[in-house]
Amino acid sequence: MKLKKIESLLRRKVSKNIVCSEFHSSIVLEGEVEKWDEVIRAGKLAANKGYKGVVNKIKVKGLEIPKMKLPSIRDGTLEGKKFDVLIIGGGIIGSSIAREISKWDVSIALVDKEEDVGTHTSSRNDGVVHPGIAPPSGSKKTFYNVRGNKMYTRISKELDIEFSRKGSLVLYNNNFLKIIKPLIRSRAKKNGVEIYFLDVEQAKEIEPNITDEIKGAFFLPSAGVLSPYKATIAYAENAAQNGVNFFLETAAESMEVKNGKIIFVSTNRGKIYPKVVINAAGNFADEAANMAGDQCFTIHPRKGEEVILDKKKGWLLNSIVSKLTINRHSNTKGGGLIKTVDGNILIGPNAYEQPYKEDYTTTPNGIGEVLNKHLYTIKGLNKADVITYFAGTRAATYEEDFIVEKSEYIENLIYAAGIQSPGITSAPAIAVDVEKMAVEILRNYMSIRKKNNWNPKREGIPLVNSLPYEERKRLIAQNPDYGVIICRCEEISNGEVIDAIHSPIPARSLDSIKRRVRAGMGRCQGGFCTPLIMKIIHEESGISMLKISKKGGKSYILREETKNSLRRVKAKEKLGKR
Amino acid sequence: MKSYDVVILGAGPAGLAAAITSNDNGSKTLVIERENKPGGILKQCIHDGFGIVKFGQRLSGPEYAYKFIEEAEEKNVEMKFSSFVTEIKKSDEKFELKLVNSGGMEKIETKSIVLATGCRERTAKQIFIHGSRPAGVYAAGTVQYFTNIMGYLPGEKCVILGSGDIGLIMARRLTLEGTKVLGVYEAKPEPSGLKRNLAQCLEDYSIPLYLSHTITKVFGDERVNAVEVSKVDKNMQPIKGTEKIIKCDTVMLSVGLIPENEVAESLGLRMDPSTKGPLVDQDLMSVNVSGVFSCGNSLHVNDLVDYVSESGEIAGLGAARYSLRKETRLITFNKGKNLLYLVPQRINVKSENKKVIFYFRVKATMKNVEFVVKLGNHKILKTRYLYLSPPEMKRIIFDLPSDLTDDSELGFEAYEGER
Numbered sequence: 001m002k003l004k005k006i007e008s009l010l011r012r013k014v015s016k017n018i019v020c021s022e023f024h025s026s027i028v029l030e031g032e033v034e035k036w037d038e039v040i041r042a043g044k045l046a047a048n049k050g051y052k053g054v055v056n057k058i059k060v061k062g063l064e065i066p067k068m069k070l071p072s073i074r075d076g077t078l079e080g081k082k083f084d085v086l087i088i089g090g091g092i093i094g095s096s097i098a099r100e101i102s103k104w105d106v107s108i109a110l111v112d113k114e115e116d117v118g119t120h121t122s123s124r125n126d127g128v129v130h131p132g133i134a135p136p137s138g139s140k141k142t143f144y145n146v147r148g149n150k151m152y153t154r155i156s157k158e159l160d161i162e163f164s165r166k167g168s169l170v171l172y173n174n175n176f177l178k179i180i181k182p183l184i185r186s187r188a189k190k191n192g193v194e195i196y197f198l199d200v201e202q203a204k205e206i207e208p209n210i211t212d213e214i215k216g217a218f219f220l221p222s223a224g225v226l227s228p229y230k231a232t233i234a235y236a237e238n239a240a241q242n243g244v245n246f247f248l249e250t251a252a253e254s255m256e257v258k259n260g261k262i263i264f265v266s267t268n269r270g271k272i273y274p275k276v277v278i279n280a281a282g283n284f285a286d287e288a289a290n291m292a293g294d295q296c297f298t299i300h301p302r303k304g305e306e307v308i309l310d311k312k313k314g315w316l317l318n319s320i321v322s323k324l325t326i327n328r329h330s331n332t333k334g335g336g337l338i339k340t341v342d343g344n345i346l347i348g349p350n351a352y353e354q355p356y357k358e359d360y361t362t363t364p365n366g367i368g369e370v371l372n373k374h375l376y377t378i379k380g381l382n383k384a385d386v387i388t389y390f391a392g393t394r395a396a397t398y399e400e401d402f403i404v405e406k407s408e409y410i411e412n413l414i415y416a417a418g419i420q421s422p423g424i425t426s427a428p429a430i431a432v433d434v435e436k437m438a439v440e441i442l443r444n445y446m447s448i449r450k451k452n453n454w455n456p457k458r459e460g461i462p463l464v465n466s467l468p469y470e471e472r473k474r475l476i477a478q479n480p481d482y483g484v485i486i487c488r489c490e491e492i493s494n495g496e497v498i499d500a501i502h503s504p505i506p507a508r509s510l511d512s513i514k515r516r517v518r519a520g521m522g523r524c525q526g527g528f529c530t531p532l533i534m535k536i537i538h539e540e541s542g543i544s545m546l547k548i549s550k551k552g553g554k555s556y557i558l559r560e561e562t563k564n565s566l567r568r569v570k571a572k573e574k575l576g577k578r
Numbered sequence: 579m580k581s582y583d584v585v586i587l588g589a590g591p592a593g594l595a596a597a598i599t600s601n602d603n604g605s606k607t608l609v610i611e612r613e614n615k616p617g618g619i620l621k622q623c624i625h626d627g628f629g630i631v632k633f634g635q636r637l638s639g640p641e642y643a644y645k646f647i648e649e650a651e652e653k654n655v656e657m658k659f660s661s662f663v664t665e666i667k668k669s670d671e672k673f674e675l676k677l678v679n680s681g682g683m684e685k686i687e688t689k690s691i692v693l694a695t696g697c698r699e700r701t702a703k704q705i706f707i708h709g710s711r712p713a714g715v716y717a718a719g720t721v722q723y724f725t726n727i728m729g730y731l732p733g734e735k736c737v738i739l740g741s742g743d744i745g746l747i748m749a750r751r752l753t754l755e756g757t758k759v760l761g762v763y764e765a766k767p768e769p770s771g772l773k774r775n776l777a778q779c780l781e782d783y784s785i786p787l788y789l790s791h792t793i794t795k796v797f798g799d800e801r802v803n804a805v806e807v808s809k810v811d812k813n814m815q816p817i818k819g820t821e822k823i824i825k826c827d828t829v830m831l832s833v834g835l836i837p838e839n840e841v842a843e844s845l846g847l848r849m850d851p852s853t854k855g856p857l858v859d860q861d862l863m864s865v866n867v868s869g870v871f872s873c874g875n876s877l878h879v880n881d882l883v884d885y886v887s888e889s890g891e892i893a894g895l896g897a898a899r900y901s902l903r904k905e906t907r908l909i910t911f912n913k914g915k916n917l918l919y920l921v922p923q924r925i926n927v928k929s930e931n932k933k934v935i936f937y938f939r940v941k942a943t944m945k946n947v948e949f950v951v952k953l954g955n956h957k958i959l960k961t962r963y964l965y966l967s968p969p970e971m972k973r974i975i976f977d978l979p980s981d982l983t984d985d986s987e988l989g990f991e992a993y994e995g996e997r
Contacts, residue, residue, distance in 0.1 A: 361708065361711075361795075389703060472683055476678070524699070525702075531724060546730070555712060557732065559732060560730070561729055562725060563729075
């Protein structure tokens with residue numbers, strides 16, 4: 001469609017104030033509207049109409065969207081450093097790319113603005129390894145989804161990631177499936193996904209506790225579950241072991257581009273000079289693209305909320321259960337119930353558009369919606385089983401497809417952007433493709449070869465509580481710390497917490513320890529173990545008690561020593577008397 | 579495999595009392611404690627008020643615990659610390675326990691078990707608090723550990739949600755340490771804590787208590803910087819338009835205690851939904867899994883430690899005598915509509931224990947109350963209370979009628995005025 005035609009469509013359907021233009025083969029939308037919903041509608045209407053992407057710069061009257069939160073450190077430790085490859089973003093995409101490129105004898109840096117890898121979208125999702133039936137045939141999503149799904153069999157072994165492939169059961173409660181059954185079957189065939197149509201009885205063999213209010217189901221045996229943050233950490237650790245330099249609390253802030261080539265990337269810790277830049281910046285990938293003067297897409301953060309239930313009720317579910325909802329305008333598979341690899345049931349997510357990329361607040365409405373929609377799909381669950389809930393944002397483009405490609409306009413920039421669901425599933429496949437692209441570009445500047453000592457294997461922290469009796473006994477004999485339980489709800493030992501602190505990407509904060517070994521993730525939510533874990537962090541890494549944080553930055557747990565405050569109060573009183 | 583008569587899980591006030599009693603009665607006794615020393619939560623309760631009923635003295639938590647620790651040590655009661663039970667299986671007449679500690683894994687067997695595992699605090703998420711997830715939101719017991727055991731204060735300006743006793747005690751404690759306690763917000767129309775704590779911890783320090791209020795949102799990115807509080811209606815739902823923003827750096831929660839009964843559940847013990855503890859008879863033995871006893875705060879949440887110890891003694895004695903126990907014939911009884919719960923929930927008419935101690939709470943505040951026990955239509959016990967309210971647990975001793983049989987209809991009732 002011609003630019004003017006799209007513009008008049010947007011003016012007619014959304015707002016008269018919208019102006020369209022073209023940049024780097026993409027369509028740019030500008031103007032001011034009343035509501036965020038109009039921004040989204042305009043972006044969606046302009047998508048997939050013959051342009052490479054939608055750059056949506058429409059503003060909402062009176063709405064100020066906060067800038068990306070930056071680390072508080074500012075120094076020059078990285079000033080002038082040269083790397084062959086610079087990866088921006090330490091989510092599962094950046095981390096898996098780092099691991100794959102580490103096969104090559106090149107210098108690699110990965111920067112992430114947070115204190116740990118995988119703190120944003122990669123730790124704020126349900127960890128489902130999707131079968132690949134949801135995305136449209138022919139899309140990049142489908143291509144990477146189906147390939148990535150298969151790759152996890154090997155990757156999970158190489159990287160010591162708990163991975164359970166027990167399939168996904170999709171329930172339906174009316175007969176309309178009969179009509180669309182051929183459609184589902186043909187989509188499955190096209191996408192290369194194994195599928196079985198089941199009657200109620202067969203469905204109950206797989207999941208005995210599903211609601212009686214169903215008419216039938218289909219089963220996708222290739223679906224699986226993993227812990228998304230543990231998978232990210234595993235990838236990152238293996239990359240680090242193979243020589244990748246992880247610079248955390250390091251944010252890309254701007255780029256110097258000359259003659260279509262990135263010369264350096266400025267960070268809060270100095271300028272880095274890379275040969276190739278890989279943009280895996282998640283929700284901020286559009287802003288990173290803009291730094292290179294190459295923005296040809298927009299990330300609109302679609303938020304989702306999820307609920308976690310007490311492990312006690314874990315036995316009620318074996319795999320993944322969802323209810324079929326047919327909604328052409330929906331961009332999520334509608335959520336469901338998932339038995340996590342840790343034994344809890346996770347419920348969600350919902351999906352709604354909102355302007356904030358880092359707003360992870362939960363809402364009574366959102367959590368209520370998730371519970372009402374799914375909780376009663378499995379008999380025996382109720383609201384009192386909730387132990388916690390969280391929110392995340394999907395890094396969606398208006399095209400609703402992944403961007404995995406070399407930049408058309410910047411010779412040393414690669415995109416792994418717009419990665420929303422099924423991002424975790426697709427990561428292994430995206431990573432090997434980006435590896436190829438990076439090697440192609442690097443060969444323009446240098447000769448490179450593979451390392452002969454690359455180690456694809458990473459060993460995780462032992463899951464002590466799930467070891468057989470004799471094996472656990474042997475392990476404790478080697479290291480008595482594995483026998484001292486610190487987190488009573490999850491039965492996590494002192495030794496595991498110490499391992500997390502000394503792991504290749506060292507855990508320093510309470511949340512980073514949680515993500516590695518689950519201490520504090522149980523039903524008391526850290527009520528008992530928080531002080532104990534703080535002591536271990538202090539003893540093992542020397543951080544003062546007052547500087548131990550929940551999640552890096554200034555999220556300190558404690559404020560001051562007890563008697564100190566009295567001295568402060570007295571000093572104030574003295575001042576007052578004078 | 580080491581073999582015991584009685585194994586007690588937990589070395590807090592309930593477990594220690596149970597251990598001493600069981601040991602005194604000649605049973606080979608073992609106490610397993612997951613922490614590295616005995617005393618349970620009393621270790622961090624440095625305020626006074628413990629032991630008034632039992633010793634006629636106002637002791638601090640550690641002082642109270644020490645009386646029992648000393649006695650257990652003098653009597654050489656075997657105790658294992660930093661030891662954690664990973665599994666219990668019942669086989670025939672015995673229980674097999676797997677436990678883990680720095681020495682490795684160990685299997686032991688025992689004829690009976692006393693669960694004295696205490697309780698845990700309800701969390702922010704369990705009462706559906708929303709907003710962001712910064713540092714600075716803690717359970718009152720965690721703050722108590724920070725302050726009293728570690729010597730650190732969590733913040734400068736604190737808002738307390740819930741008027742449970744630990745929250746009230748910590749309101750005073752933090753105030754004494756120089757933290758500004760801005761107020762206690764309670765969603766219920768009545769306070770949850772004991773009257774004496776309301777007077778001694780809030781009123782004496784001019785800390786305001788806001789009833790029918792709750793926190794509806796938490797703000798802050800790295801650390802809490804404010805909360806939104808709202809008035810709530812009768813159903814404890816926030817009332818739109820009553821929101822108020824309060825700047826603070828700490829939110830402390832004292833919103834209820836939950837008996838820790840994961841072990842009990844794994845053994846298949848039937849539970850009482852009102853106490854969230856096991857259903858027991860007057861020896862405090864489970865009604866459906868013979869040989870498992872429960873006491874202290876894992877049986878039901880007590881208001882005074884003195885009663886925690888008392889129930890430990892009952893359970894310890896029951897466990898020690900378990901092998902002598904004859905037939906079990908349980909009778910249930912009618913619980914009047916004003917009673918929230920009664921512990922024990924059953925009576926074993928064949929038990930030698932004829933002097934039964936009942937603990938109970940009422941559902942709502944009542945004045946000038948008559949509490950009666952009826953056998954058929956006859957009142958066999960009558961007690962008067964000027965004032966009863968849910969936070970105040972009550973205890974009565976009651977001699978079982980000698981003519982009690984399987985068919986006896988026993989009833990408990992509490993009502994205002996006289997009937």
